[in-house]
Amino acid sequence: MPYQEEMGSCNIPSVDSLIPQRAVVSYSRADYRISEEATRKCEAYVQDLIQHPQGRMVGSVDFDEDRHLIDKAKLRDVLPPGLSEQQFANVLLLSVTTEAATDTYAQVFHESDRRYGAKWLVRLTDHVWVPDETEHSEPFKDVLLVMGYAEEDLNRRIRESREKIYEHTSGDTPVQLTHFGTFQEHLTDNWHGFAGFIVKRFDPRRGRKILSVKKRETLHTMWYGDLTEILVADNPELRYQVTDTTKRFRMPGNNYAPEVEAVSMQLISLMGGDFRKIERGLVRIMSGSYCDNIEYLGEAVIDLLAEKAGQESPMPLKLARKLSQTPAVGRVVNLIAGQVVQQREGFKPATPGERIFWEATSPIRSLVSQTTEGMNFVG
Numbered sequence: 535m536p537y538q539e540e541m542g543s544c545n546i547p548s549v550d551s552l553i554p555q556r557a558v559v560s561y562s563r564a565d566y567r568i569s570e571e572a573t574r575k576c577e578a579y580v581q582d583l584i585q586h587p588q589g590r591m592v593g594s595v596d597f598d599e600d601r602h603l604i605d606k607a608k609l610r611d612v613l614p615p616g617l618s619e620q621q622f623a624n625v626l627l628l629s630v631t632t633e634a635a636t637d638t639y640a641q642v643f644h645e646s647d648r649r650y651g652a653k654w655l656v657r658l659t660d661h662v663w664v665p666d667e668t669e670h671s672e673p674f675k676d677v678l679l680v681m682g683y684a685e686e687d688l689n690r691r692i693r694e695s696r697e698k699i700y701e702h703t704s705g706d707t708p709v710q711l712t713h714f715g716t717f718q719e720h721l722t723d724n725w726h727g728f729a730g731f732i733v734k735r736f737d738p739r740r741g742r743k744i745l746s747v748k749k750r751e752t753l754h755t756m757w758y759g760d761l762t763e764i765l766v767a768d769n770p771e772l773r774y775q776v777t778d779t780t781k782r783f784r785m786p787g788n789n790y791a792p793e794v795e796a797v798s799m800q801l802i803s804l805m806g807g808d809f810r811k812i813e814r815g816l817v818r819i820m821s822g823s824y825c826d827n828i829e830y831l832g833e834a835v836i837d838l839l840a841e842k843a844g845q846e847s848p849m850p851l852k853l854a855r856k857l858s859q860t861p862a863v864g865r866v867v868n869l870i871a872g873q874v875v876q877q878r879e880g881f882k883p884a885t886p887g888e889r890i891f892w893e894a895t896s897p898i899r900s901l902v903s904q905t906t907e908g909m910n911f912v913g
């Protein structure tokens with residue numbers, strides 16, 4: 535091992551703590567009801583991706599091209615202050631091992647089809663997603679090689695992660711998997727972005743290659759988001775499964791490099807990551823998953839915040855959660871909560887009706903914003 539092992543020194547937790555989590559809920563086949571029309575829409579969406587591949591895939595890495603060992607002093611010079619060489623190597627190791635284990639995640643999508651019936655999800659996985667992900671680990675391995683890691687060591691880590699059984703605990707209905715996909719791909723997209731821009735400083739060609747992986751993750755985020763939207767638009771009851779997945783979201787990295795995943799927030803922070811920007815992305819994804827219906831968004835955020843606060847929930851939040859589930863009053867409470875989230879994230883009301891409601895509820899929003907100041911969905 536070229537660098538002294540060191541995982542982290544402060545108490546910033548894993549990136550999973552971005553999202554509140556709770557115990558597993560199991561859904562029956564009857565809980566996942568989708569019309570034939572929505573199934574056809576999902577099938578057509580996937581078929582279009584198969585027939586018209588979007589963008590360019592990453593492509594194989596020629597490991598012999600321009601092979602050299604990086605000058606350690608040069609590497610130290612370009613790393614952000616506070617981020618050690620070992621910590622940066624850990625960032626890349628997490629990427630190598632999780633990207634290499636694609637086939638183990640693919641099984642979860644197959645299992646979802648067996649339990650709930652979603653052939654389009656299997657087609658997306660087998661014909662689009664897996665072939666796309668297959669080469670994603672190579673650019674990270676390539677950088678670790680020039681940083682001095684032995685090829686046998688990296689191959690062993692890759693082999694071990696491929697042999698592991700992936701434990702998926704974030705919900706397994708098709709809509710839960712597509713929503714899980716959007717969160718997972720979005721966080722991976724950010725993670726690769728931080729690493730890619732740092733690598734670009736000492737090796738522009740290899741940095742660009744990593745950024746080309748990031749671009750694929752951006753596309754994957756969009757695909758899963760679009761599919762979630764089709765499903766929830768068809769059966770709004772599925773939004774509760776989406777919220778359930780948000781509550782118990784866990785990055786796959788916990789399976790393959792738990793010691794690095796455990797300090798992922800610290801690493802993001804050291805790489806200069808902006809948590810507010812990541813949060814905004816997650817809220818945007820949630821908003822899309824609820825078909826941009828701010829009432830659903832508000833309902834989910836009240837639920838998520840109350841879940842996160844647990845017994846410590848302040849009285850206004852406890853009351854909001856209770857009212858949120860009440861007919862009629864609940865709709866208004868959820869709409870206002872949705873608007874508070876929109877205001878916080880800088881989104882604007884989309885329709886004329888929303889704009890009128892927005893103006894009318896301005897004083898209440900200010901009051902709610904003041905009351906919930908410091909209560910972050912993230913962090």
Ligand SMILES: [Fe+2]
Pocket residue numbers: 633667670722751
């Ligand atoms: Fe990937």
Ligand SMILES: [Fe+2]
Pocket residue numbers: 667719750751754
């Ligand atoms: Fe991906």
